[in-house]
Amino acid sequence: MSLAPGTKVRVKDDWPEIRGPCHIRTPHYVRGECGTLVRHLGDFANPEDLAFARPAPLRPLYHVRFDQPGIWGEGAAGDALLVEVFGHWLEVVTP
Amino acid sequence: MSVLAADSVNLLAALRAVLAAKGIAGPEEIAGQIRSTDEASPAQGARMVAKAWTDPAFRALMLEDGTRAAESLGIPMRGLPPLGVLEDRPEAHHLVVCTLCSCYPRAVLGYPPFWYKSASYRARAVRDPRGLLLEWGTVLPAGVKLTVVDSTADYRWMVLPLRPAATAGWSEAKLAAIVREGDMIGVTIPLAS
Known part of the structure; x- marks a missing residue:
């Protein structure tokens, strides 16, 4: 099942780098940040497993829109960041 | 050994x-x-942009499925990540970066330019994108919202820029000749020169 466009999501505030060797496609600057799901891009082999030649299950990949000045504390109102984030990094924000 | x-x-x-x-x-x-x-170069992407500017059906296909649109022009895409196309509109501009490494739509733009891979471009594109655009001489008209697309995972992204106003009646080949690498990354916008 995939998340619907428009869903409010939070990127997990998780730092596997602290725990040991890893390969992560979730940029530091969006961890712990809230955004809006734009669309499901497809399902792709989990790069966190692929990088270590482990069996890599397919995981949903989403385009998530973030408020650019909201993340950096500078910038122009209305500007956005659009980032590919895997579903297992997202939590649905309940209003 | x-x-x-x-x-x-x-x-x-x-x-x-x-x-x-x-x-x-x-x-x-x-x-x-x-x-x-070796054959991949920004000329391939420019061909796609020029066709999208003149052929509404191709434009629709390109926005729906960049890979199929490229293949329909004979650009080899087999085994490559899916190509996504970001449509600029009069009120919306796109800028592409890969903050994690240097993901780039090589099939349609060729090898990434050296600055695309630099730590400076990657950091500033997400933090101070308008300052970065200014250094390229790119000033977005008032009211235009900027979306920075961080190419972090399995897609590769190119920008479909706006067609310059002074190009009415131009042929596809003449249009393709004005589309530069930077126009399809979003650091510059096409000029009718």
């Missing part, structure tokens, strides 16, 4: 032999892939 100490030419020959023996990739397939990699 470790792999690191091995002669690179012998190592490559051994790797090719193993790939062929295991049925993973034969010499013809490897040669074909090298050929299409």
